[in-house]
Amino acid sequence: MTITAPLAAAAPDSDPGRGRRLSVGPSLGLLPFLVFIGIFLVIPTVTVIVGAFQSEAGGFSLEKVRALGEETPLRALRESLVLSFTSALVGAVLGALLAYLVVTAPPTSILRRAVTSICGVLAQFGGVTLAFAWIATLGFSGLLTDLMADTFGTDPNGSSWLYELPGLILVYSYFQIPLMVIVFLPALEGLRPQWREAAVNLGATTRQYWLQVAFPLLRPAFLGSALLLFANAFAAYATAAALVSQGAPITPLLIRSALTSEIVLGQANFGFALALEMIVVVAIVMGLYAWLLRRTSRWLG
Amino acid sequence: MSVTQSSSHSAPSTVSPGLAVEMTALRRTYGTVNALDGLDLHLDPGEMVVLLGPSGCGKTTALRILAGLERQDAGTISVGGRDLTHVPANKRDMGMVFQAYSLFPHLTVLDNVAFGLKLRGRSRKDRRQRAGDMLDLVGLGEQKARYAHQLSGGQQQRVALARALAIEPAVLLLDEPLSALDAKVRVQLRDEIRRVQSDVGTTTLFVTHDQEEALAIADRVGVMNSGRLDQIAPPAELYSSPATRFVGEFVGLSNRIPAQVDGETAVVLDARLPVLPGSAAGAGLALVRPESVSVEPDEHGHATVVSVAFLGPVSRATLTLDDGTLVMAQLASAAAGGLVVGGRVRLRITPSPVLVVGA
Ligand SMILES: Nc1ncnc2c1ncn2[C@@H]1O[C@H](COP(=O)(O)OP(=O)(O)OP(=O)(O)O)[C@@H](O)[C@H]1O
Ligand SMILES: [Mg+2]
Numbered sequence: 001m002t003i004t005a006p007l008a009a010a011a012p013d014s015d016p017g018r019g020r021r022l023s024v025g026p027s028l029g030l031l032p033f034l035v036f037i038g039i040f041l042v043i044p045t046v047t048v049i050v051g052a053f054q055s056e057a058g059g060f061s062l063e064k065v066r067a068l069g070e071e072t073p074l075r076a077l078r079e080s081l082v083l084s085f086t087s088a089l090v091g092a093v094l095g096a097l098l099a100y101l102v103v104t105a106p107p108t109s110i111l112r113r114a115v116t117s118i119c120g121v122l123a124q125f126g127g128v129t130l131a132f133a134w135i136a137t138l139g140f141s142g143l144l145t146d147l148m149a150d151t152f153g154t155d156p157n158g159s160s161w162l163y164e165l166p167g168l169i170l171v172y173s174y175f176q177i178p179l180m181v182i183v184f185l186p187a188l189e190g191l192r193p194q195w196r197e198a199a200v201n202l203g204a205t206t207r208q209y210w211l212q213v214a215f216p217l218l219r220p221a222f223l224g225s226a227l228l229l230f231a232n233a234f235a236a237y238a239t240a241a242a243l244v245s246q247g248a249p250i251t252p253l254l255i256r257s258a259l260t261s262e263i264v265l266g267q268a269n270f271g272f273a274l275a276l277e278m279i280v281v282v283a284i285v286m287g288l289y290a291w292l293l294r295r296t297s298r299w300l301g
Numbered sequence: 302m303s304v305t306q307s308s309s310h311s312a313p314s315t316v317s318p319g320l321a322v323e324m325t326a327l328r329r330t331y332g333t334v335n336a337l338d339g340l341d342l343h344l345d346p347g348e349m350v351v352l353l354g355p356s357g358c359g360k361t362t363a364l365r366i367l368a369g370l371e372r373q374d375a376g377t378i379s380v381g382g383r384d385l386t387h388v389p390a391n392k393r394d395m396g397m398v399f400q401a402y403s404l405f406p407h408l409t410v411l412d413n414v415a416f417g418l419k420l421r422g423r424s425r426k427d428r429r430q431r432a433g434d435m436l437d438l439v440g441l442g443e444q445k446a447r448y449a450h451q452l453s454g455g456q457q458q459r460v461a462l463a464r465a466l467a468i469e470p471a472v473l474l475l476d477e478p479l480s481a482l483d484a485k486v487r488v489q490l491r492d493e494i495r496r497v498q499s500d501v502g503t504t505t506l507f508v509t510h511d512q513e514e515a516l517a518i519a520d521r522v523g524v525m526n527s528g529r530l531d532q533i534a535p536p537a538e539l540y541s542s543p544a545t546r547f548v549g550e551f552v553g554l555s556n557r558i559p560a561q562v563d564g565e566t567a568v569v570l571d572a573r574l575p576v577l578p579g580s581a582a583g584a585g586l587a588l589v590r591p592e593s594v595s596v597e598p599d600e601h602g603h604a605t606v607v608s609v610a611f612l613g614p615v616s617r618a619t620l621t622l623d624d625g626t627l628v629m630a631q632l633a634s635a636a637a638g639g640l641v642v643g644g645r646v647r648l649r650i651t652p653s654p655v656l657v658v659g660a
Contacts, residue, residue: 192401192403194399194401194402194403195403195405197370197390197397197399197403198397198399198403198404198405198461198464199405199416200370200390200391201368201370201390201391201395201396201397201465202391202396202416202417202420202464202465202468203391203392203394203417203420203421203468204391204420205391208420212416212419213405213407216407217405217406217407297407298448299406299407299408299409299448299450
């Protein structure tokens with residue numbers, strides 16, 4: 001699983017960048033970064049775009065892109081979107097609540113430090129580890145599955161939900177929630193106590209403070225974090241791969257099939273087309289986010 | 302400790318007559334720290350009282366307890382005769398300006414000022430009208446559509462003042478509203494706060510640790526010391542007649558010159574001066590302002606010039622008495638020309654009452 005570009009989960013009081021100057025000095029310092037971007041972002045993207053529009057023979061062709069409209073890739077895309085959206089929503093809401101509980105604890109408390117470090121680990125490794133844990137518990141011949149079969153006579157092989165969308169959503173939540181805690185915590189910490197006191201002093205009830213001050217202030221960071229979660233789930237591969245060994249219910253797994261298929265050779269370019277599709281989806285979501293932010297948060301300047 | 306009362310202050314020119322504030326026997330401890338140790342404070346209707354004191358003496362605590370943002374352990378609060386001791390902060394009708402910038406960043410200047418009016422269910426037209434008027438009052442009528450991050454620190458505090466006043470608060474509270482600003486803006490804004498306050502006539506409690514600020518804008522200054530009020534008096538009285546050693550030493554510069562108290566008078570250098578109530582008996586140190594010391598060159602004088610610093614219209618001379626006591630004198634720069642470092646001088650002390658403290 002990779003966390004995509006370090007998205008600016010804008011703190012409420014971020015300053016507007018002012019004054020642009022062009023000189024050689026500062027840009028020289030950026031060189032390593034630009035090289036990095038070039039090697040790991042630009043080149044792969046260009047490769048994907050070129051590959052998507054190539055036939056097996058190497059000439060220009062719309063055949064692969066057109067193939068995206070077939071039933072299997074369409075269904076994979078739909079499942080991917082549902083999975084990403086649902087797990088981002090669940091992760092964002094529960095993660096934000098958990099983050100709130102964490103900030104209300106004193107900064108030095110053990111609870112706070114424990115939660116943040118556990119979240120750091122889970123956000124990175126939660127997926128695969130937990131996929132195995134779930135399989136061992138609830139999968140075919142899992143601990144609990146067998147126990148249920150022995151006790152209630154349920155079918156030990158019948159519990160396939162874990163390997164389908166609901167199972168993926170559940171397992172994805174295990175890294176989405178901690179990731180949300182990590183990216184949303186700074187925004188919550190940026191809520192100044194004086195804002196609350198000023199609101200109360202002017203006559204606000206707790207409810208009015210949250211509705212009229214805290215929520216609007218947190219909205220950009222919340223949307224930004226939710227978007228990060230969406231992209232994170234959309235691009236996640238390892239967890240799904242660990243859980244799903246047969247078939248390709250979601251787009252990243254379909255790319256795997258396209259690249260490793262031994263049945264139909266020359267599917268690599270179809271893999272490129274699928275990757276292009278994913279890039280377009282993420283681009284659309286980011287555009288949507290930018291638009292939403294401009295509409296609801298002009299104050300960010 | 303004597304608390305001197307006075308009611309001399311300019312009558313508010315317009316609007317509300319203001320309400321009286323009564324804080325009685327307030328106590329607050331944090332762990333082992335007595336932040337407030339039985340504070341009594343009374344504000345007359347429309348009056349501006351400045352609480353002055355060193356860092357940690359409990360000024361902020363007093364203000365926040367009055368606002369309801371902090372709980373007192375004991376004591377009562379009433380405003381305009383109404384007991385507010387157990388009324389929650391959002392029902393107290395107090396306008397507060399905080400030390401740190403506290404404007405809501407997601408609202409325009411106008412919406413910030415109108416915030417409290419919106420909570421009170423005033424119509425949109427009404428709110429905009431009143432908020433606009435308040436912004437005009439603080440000289441920011443042109444900046445209505447801006448956001449906080451587009452304003453300077455001084456402008457932000459003006460908006461905060463307009464926001465606090467927009468709800469027509471029973472009491473206006475300011476906690477070091479100028480401390481984050483640079484010196485020039487600070488002086489300008491403090492005079493403006495004073496002007497606005499007298500215009501609207503709201504009873505005001507202003508907290509600062511800057512004595513110049515306190516003396517410049519207050520009707521009365523209350524000097525706080527370890528959670529209590531040492532003295533509360535009009536600025537001039539506070540300066541000329543400190544009630545305690547703490548006040549005498551904290552407010553303005555004071556020389557400590559050996560003195561011998563004898564009944565109602567004390568002998569300081571060669572002069573016999575009346576003593577203020579609260580003075581020690583017998584031998585002690587008289588607290589004498591530098592401007593009460595005059596200096597003239599004299600071969601047979603009992604002091605020597607150590608240095609002379611030119612401060613513009615006035616100069617400050619540092620002298621040593623023959624017993625080693627250092628004395629500062631403030632004199633017209635024209636007169637300071639006759640002083641030479643190392644020269645002998647005679648000191649005279651203006652015959653006004655002095656506070657004599659134990660040595
Ligand atoms: N929330 C708190 N927890 C613990 N101690 C506190 C708290 N608030 C204030 N105190 C203590 O109470 C005392 C009075 O604090 P207060 O903030 O009222 O001082 P102040 O006069 O406003 O000082 P300053 O000029 O530095 O703002 C201080 O010793 C401070 O350390
Ligand atoms: Mg303070």
